[in-house]
Amino acid sequence: xxxxxxxxxxxxxxxxxxxxxxxxxxxxxxxxxxxxxxxxxxxxxxxxxxxxxxxxxxxxxxxxxxxxxxxxxxxxxxxxxxxxxxxxxxxxxxxxxxxxxxxxxxxxxxxxxxxxxxxxxxxxxxxxxxxxxxxxxxxxxxxxxxxxxxxxxxxxxxxxxxxxxxxxxxxxxxx
Amino acid sequence: xxxxxxxxxxxxxxxxxxxxxxxxxxxxxxxxxxxxxxxxxxxxxxxxxxxxxxxxxxxxxxxxxxxxxxxxxxxxxxxxxxxxxxxxxxxxxxxxxxxxxxxxxxxxxxxxxxxxxxxxxxxxxxxxxxxxxxxxxxxxxxxxxxxxxxxxxxxxxxxxxxxxxxx
Numbered sequence: 001x002x003x004x005x006x007x008x009x010x011x012x013x014x015x016x017x018x019x020x021x022x023x024x025x026x027x028x029x030x031x032x033x034x035x036x037x038x039x040x041x042x043x044x045x046x047x048x049x050x051x052x053x054x055x056x057x058x059x060x061x062x063x064x065x066x067x068x069x070x071x072x073x074x075x076x077x078x079x080x081x082x083x084x085x086x087x088x089x090x091x092x093x094x095x096x097x098x099x100x101x102x103x104x105x106x107x108x109x110x111x112x113x114x115x116x117x118x119x120x121x122x123x124x125x126x127x128x129x130x131x132x133x134x135x136x137x138x139x140x141x142x143x144x145x146x147x148x149x150x151x152x153x154x155x156x157x158x159x160x161x162x163x164x165x166x167x168x169x170x171x172x173x174x175x
Numbered sequence: 176x177x178x179x180x181x182x183x184x185x186x187x188x189x190x191x192x193x194x195x196x197x198x199x200x201x202x203x204x205x206x207x208x209x210x211x212x213x214x215x216x217x218x219x220x221x222x223x224x225x226x227x228x229x230x231x232x233x234x235x236x237x238x239x240x241x242x243x244x245x246x247x248x249x250x251x252x253x254x255x256x257x258x259x260x261x262x263x264x265x266x267x268x269x270x271x272x273x274x275x276x277x278x279x280x281x282x283x284x285x286x287x288x289x290x291x292x293x294x295x296x297x298x299x300x301x302x303x304x305x306x307x308x309x310x311x312x313x314x315x316x317x318x319x320x321x322x323x324x325x326x327x328x329x330x331x332x333x334x335x336x337x338x339x340x341x342x
Contacts, residue, residue, distance in 0.1 A: 053208075053283070053284055054203070054208060054209070054210045054315070055208065055210060055283040055288070055314040055315050056280050056283040056284045058210060058214060058283075058314060059276060059279045059280040059283055059314070060280055062216050062276060063276040063277070063280065069214070069215070069216030069217055070213050070216075072214055072216050073210045073211060073212055073213055073214040073313070074212060074213070076210060077199050077200065077203045077210055077212070078195060078196050078199040078200070080199075081195050081196075081198055081199035081202070082191075082192070082195040082196075082199070085191060085194065085195045085198070086191065086195075089191065095187040095190070095191060097180075097184050097187075098184045098185075098187030098188045098190075098191055099191060101184060101188055102188055102191060102192070124276070124277070125277075125280070131280065131284065132284065133277050133280050133281050133284075
């Protein structure tokens with residue numbers, strides 16, 4: 001007589017099912033849409049002050065004392081525009097996974113820069129959203145915030161389903 | 176890791192990077208507060224050589240600029256020297272002090288790239304003002320000049336100075 005599968009399932013089976021439901025939750029295409037908008041707006045907002053004040057941003061980059069001097073100006077020129085472009089691409093949904101890939105790499109860099117600076121104990125302003133020196137002193141909360149945005153960005157990279165995006169208009173091979 | 180369409184994403188990453196870098200360089204070349212592609216960030220190391228060639232201004236020229244209020248004077252000496260006495264209205268940007276980065280960041284937010292700047296320290300062989308002037312050039316300030324032996328020349332000429340002040 002068959003007593004049904006459930007009564008005899010082992011622990012492993014339950015674990016598998018749990019992981020599968022977590023995966024399904026992560027892979028939810030609607031979550032990707034929300035995350036695309038959230039990450040996109042965050043990076044567009046973050047790029048504004050830096051685009052307006054390139055030299056103050058260059059000094060902010062220099063104050064981390066991580067990059068070699070000859071790269072600082074190039075980073076100060078290109079990074080804000082890269083953030084803006086990726087932010088816009090995420091929101092309109094053109095190349096969203098590629099944009100999320102670039103932003104994830106950036107967020108990992110930012111996380112490393114923050115942790116190195118906190119470890120060294122240097123007192124600098126973050127230069128994340130504003131280039132002013134009065135606000136934005138770096139701290140652990142900035143690293144947590146970075147990880148949160150990184151999580152959203154990775155979700156987009158792995159699971160974006162082209163919902164509500166321009167990419168959906170193109171044939172699959174161009175997405 | 177299983178990312179679907181890896182090659183396609185890789186190609187798109189290249190497209191985004193090239194587009195962003197090209198646009199960034201183009202807008203930087205066209206905008207008024209542009210940055211030079213390479214700045215002078217060597218202060219803090221032992222290099223005393225300035226990266227940019229900076230013109231000097233004779234005392235008479237500096238006095239004219241001071242009286243017509245056309246130029247902003249910058250004191251590159253230490254905070255202590257600045258407080259003992261500095262050219263009237265001069266700002267202090269002490270190249271060799273720990274909070275130079277923060278001060279420079281504040282300065283670059285406040286002062287426009289078109290502003291005429293006259294940098295001075297003290298003594299004919301003082302390296303602080305060429306250093307500061309070079310850093311400012313590297314940040315995109317167009318009109319930076321050095322007043323050699325500035326503090327001594329200024330006081331010898333009996334020009335107005337201030338003591339103390341918020342540095």
